[in-house]
Amino acid sequence: MSSLRAILEGPVLEAAPALLGRRLRSRIGGVITEVAISEVEAYDGANDPASHAFRGPTPRNLTMFGKPGGLYVYRSYGIHWCMNIVVGEEGRAAAVLLRGGVPTVGAEEMVRRRGREDHLTDGPGNLCQALGVTGEHDGEQVLGRGVISLRKGTTPAEIERTARIGISKATESQWRFVAAVAT
């Protein structure tokens, strides 16, 4: 079993499925919430027309060009926040979009933040809201014990691979990975 750091330093198509089952924890305002990651997508920088980094660095996507383990948070449709974990060598701008999880710690707080009791952490926007992740966390480092931290978990038995959701370019690439994960 590779270390989290080794996974994040490797190829994005290997890192994405390897993140399934691992935990993502936030500690915001002293409150801890955590999920087991169940749904991700790979984006491969300049090699991927669907990536925000396809046309090179801009103020928005700058975090993607940094070190692996960086948290790239962007605003989606003017309303929601979505987060990625930067993967691969610095400057490549590959990243894994976190699209869903299963609550493991702090479900009550997630209910409060979401304003409802169901669909707490399914979908990238909902996941960020449940964990309290916003644009101010863009650039945080998830390797280590910061505000947002990636942790070990249980490797899922089976992983489903499909096309990515909600994109109009590179729709043929099967770069979405989904699994039933243990809590």
Added chain:
DNA sequence: ACGAGGATGCTCT
């Protein structure tokens, strides 16, 4: 269960 449509504001052309 599933699909259509609107909200909403930033980013880049």
Added chain:
DNA sequence: GAGCATCCTCGTC
């Protein structure tokens, strides 16, 4: 000015 890596509500089946 167009186009979003989305989500919710309400309609229909």
